[in-house]
Amino acid sequence: MSTENSSIEDDTDSGEPERHVCATRQSSLDLIKEEPEDEKAVTAPIVVEMEEDYLKVKEKPPPGINASLVLWYAVMFMMFSFGWVSFNRCPLNRMIPIYLIVTGFLGALAKFMSKSDNNYAFNTSIFLVICYISWNILGSYWVYREYQPAYTESESSTYCNRVVYLFSFWWLTIQYTSVGLFVLLSVCYMLMRNDFNKC
Helix, strand or coil: CHHHHHHHHHHHHHHHHHHHHHHHHHHHHHHHHHHHHHHHHHHHHHHHHHHHHHHHHHHCCCCCCCHHHHHHHHHHHHHHHHHHHCCCCCCCCCHHHHHHHHHHHHHHHHHHHHCCCCHHHHHHHHHHHHHHHHHHHHHHHHHHHCCCCECCCCCHHHECCHHHHHHHHHHHHHHHHHHHHHHHHHHHHHHHHHHHHHC
8 A cells, every 4th residue: 555655646746847847838838929929019119219209300400500501601602702802803814703703603592592492492403503513614614724824913914813713723623523533432332332232
């Protein structure tokens, strides 16, 4: 009898751990199944909040003053002013001061119109940009053709004010250099974009 009781007790003792293990496995499986739903419930509001914050930041204008915009308007104002003040101080080619005046006016007006949300103003800014580019091409012919003028008024036939001519010369040179660098970098990127994608 004692052996039978001990065997029954052993069976009952051995069965309890197995039941405990099975129950633990079942509870862990239930937790694994429930995790994705919990994660979705937690991450969904976070994603929505992030999208709302992104839209708010996108719609909100940047704080302070745009430095590049101020610099652009300053350069355009200087061009217009130098051309206007020195209108009769370049007998070598009177179109050089006129080039500065028109360039300063077109550049400032095109930038101002491009900031408007009106479709008519935006289309007008595109037209002004085309006029600005065309006028710079004409200015290149007038300025580079007269290189290098005399900067002393005694030589009246070849005289041009130093500030007017050098401002026009270096403004055109900087623009063409910037366009050339942009084209060069674009070509390099197109040739090497496969290598960039591998990184």
